[in-house]
Amino acid sequence: MTIEYEDAMTLLKNVVRLGDNLPTHVFHNRFAKYFFFDNDICTSDDLISVTKLIISESFGYDLIASVFASSDFQYLGDLHMNEDWGAKIFSLSTEMNSSGDYGGLIILDQKKKWAIFQKTPVDEGVLGLDSNKSLETINTLIYENFVDCEIFKEWLEEKTLHDVEVVKSMGRDYLMSMIQNYNDK
Incomplete structure (x- = not known):
């Protein structure tokens, strides 16, 4: 079930410290794990596919995330695990770019189990996870895209x-x- 706009904005305000950027801690609460990336989350197919793999390995496939523009915090839509994340994220960022916004994205799990923050496509980004599940079997893929x-x-x-x-x-x-x-x- 997709959450309504007001709930998405409440989610954003409860998870992200609006106006902050790395290296500051951009989330209100601490996550169990953090992975950092320097590719553009809007256009890097490898980064997007490995991010989806990390999330599915950590939490399964019954997830919905809300996507926001990081510049003005506009709610862009939802991202479901059964969707093609590359195509959906590219579509949302193209829509954002068409309106003159060339910033990054914030993607938040609606259950607050994970979050992605990237202020602009040239800034480093962070993936926070509230999971202690071992990801050792995919470490090679993770560390090709994250630190x-x-x-x-x-x-x-x-x-x-x-x-x-x-x-x-x-x-x-x-x-x-x-x-x-x-x-x-």
């Missing part, structure tokens, strides 16, 4: 040239703030 606080900690040790470059490009303070705000351990 977590443990990876941020590894980067900050700067043991490889790649780590040094990542810390330089993202900023040590930014990464440390992400760990402080989202450490799930």
Whole structure:
């Protein structure tokens, strides 16, 4: 069952700290796990399909999410697990772009078990999950598209040239703030 507009807005206000962005904690409550991404959730088929896989592995298929524009928090519609997420998210973002909004998306599970936040397509985004179910069987797919606080900690040790470059490009303070705000351990 799809929730009504007022309920969707209430959901948004109860889950997301409107006006905040990463590295600040963008959700009112803490989730059990956080995964971060730097691709555009509106257009990256790989990111969308792995996100759907993570959510289905964690919670099953009986889910409905509400989708919002992150710039003005306009309710865009619902996303069902049985839909083609790539096509639906692309359609919602195209509709958003047609009205002159080139921001990112906020996608919230109507039962508040998971949430996705990306302020703009060029900003990092976060997927929060309230599940302690092991995702070990899909770790390779997850870590091809996401990072977590443990990876941020590894980067900050700067043991490889790649780590040094990542810390330089993202900023040590930014990464440390992400760990402080989202450490799930």
